């Protein structure tokens with residue numbers, strides 16, 4: 001798979017704060033790339049740099065195998081649809097008039113505008129003033145404005161922000177559909193849950209650093225869920241010097257490997273501590289994410 | 300690009316502004332003329348001079364500041380600025396389209412002034428004589444003379460990302476403009492200060508402001524040429540500025 005976006009040591013420093021710290025992103029062609037991170041982790045800043053809206057302090061960006069420079073920017077942007085931080089839109093104009101503005105600025109055909117509006121299901125509301133749109137409709141108009149140019153790459157910053165579950169599902173379906181047509185989609189969120197089911201590849205940011213990049217399966221492999229040892233006599237186990245937290249069923253052990261598990265079980269058995277069950281806690285991706293961003297990462 | 304800007308003018312707040320200011324000027328001019336009818340006997344010329352006196356010194360230039368600020372306000376709202384900067388248009392095209400859109404509203408403001416003056420003169424004051432063509436010519440010349448200020452205010456509104464700040468700068472320019480056209484010492488300034496160029500253009504052939512030029516090629520051409528030259532220089536500066544600023 002060839003890459004649509006690659007960055008090398010991409011860094012942005014504001015006065016004395018490093019918002020984005022030496023990112024090496026790799027976004028393959030035709031995937032939905034979920035760009036995750038808590039508030040203030042640098043997602044928007046990274047996306048702005050990818051669009052040439054703000055200049056990196058250091059590091060480089062390659063888009064479609066071409067380095068992003070002030071000279072190549074104009075050309076590259078023709079095939080990139082984007083929405084950063086919040087959907088654009090002129091409140092005193094109708095949805096269609098907003099689309100016409102995009103049309104005239106990019107010399108698009110009428111059919112491209114109609115198609116974009118239909119894709120986000122706004123055709124019926126196109127003659128309403130945007131200031132009277134609901135949040136979800138504004139969000140969808142923003143996506144339509146990004147889609148109108150029939151981009152090869154779509155960069156969407158929190159497109160599901162403020163949407164209800166049905167709205168989130170709708171955007172999710174749309175993005176998966178676009179990716180299946182070969183469009184590369186980079187979508188950010190601070191909620192893993194929101195992009196979990198659509199992202200093929202995840203990039204996780206924390207404090208400006210990329211702490212994980214890979215598939216969902218790879219992410220699970222990186223994490224060690226807690227171990228639960230069910231025993232009626234946790235006191236005896238703790239007396240052996242095992243580091244664990246007493247819980248209702250018995251003991252809970254964090255961050256221990258398979259080998260360490262075997263060793264603990266052997267010691268408990270030798271000491272005659274009754275063991276009813278040994279199991280790993282079932283972990284959601286959200287737990288992994290929280291764990292990862294809390295610990296400051298793996299990479 | 301210009302078509303996109305013209306769409307943005309629909310239902311825009313520029314229209315009430317472009318309507319109110321010249322109507323205010325016509326109203327005050329009419330009242331002034333009516334109250335001083337014994338001293339002002341010049342008919343159309345005297346009446347028009349009353350109308351353009353304050354309009355030329357203040358309302359017109361201030362109006363341009365307000366129109367430019369209003370046109371730009373929508374771009375600084377939310378993320379519309381990002382939308383503009385990702386359209387892959389040249390910065391120069393962006394600035395020129397905005398300047399042209401603002402100039403359209405300025406032209407509308409001038410049309411309201413001229414029509415308002417004619418209507419008030421003919422039907423309220425019932426002035427004698429044929430409809431003075433000079434009024435229309437001066438109204439049109441003022442649109443071209445206004446271009447430097449349109450460009451400057453447009454650039455200020457673009458760069459300062461504020462509504463009030465560029466209008467305040469414009470107002471300060473108006474004050475300086477008044478000083479430059481009324482005092483002999485500052486007179487050279489009135490040839491390059493955009494606000495003063497407006498004042499001088501609107502007062503061509505006026506009897507109310509001492510030292511006004513006459514409505515002849517000798518009086519008109521220098522104004523038009525400086526206006527166009529100055530506007531071109533300002534656009535060039537603006538393009539350089541946006542190149543540096545937009546990739547901040």
Ligand SMILES: Nc1ncnc2c1ncn2[C@@H]1O[C@H](COP(=O)(O)OP(=O)(O)OP(=O)(O)O)[C@@H](O)[C@H]1O
Pocket residue numbers: 014019037038039040041042043044045046190
């Ligand atoms: N123009 C700026 N000047 C100074 N600091 C900035 C600027 N823009 C962003 N920052 C800082 O950079 C850091 C990253 O901000 P950014 O907006 O990229 O985060 P984010 O991941 O998009 O957060 P959120 O989920 O809240 O949108 C923040 O600490 C922010 O305060």
Ligand SMILES: [Mg+2]
Pocket residue numbers: 043044045085157
């Ligand atoms: Mg953000």
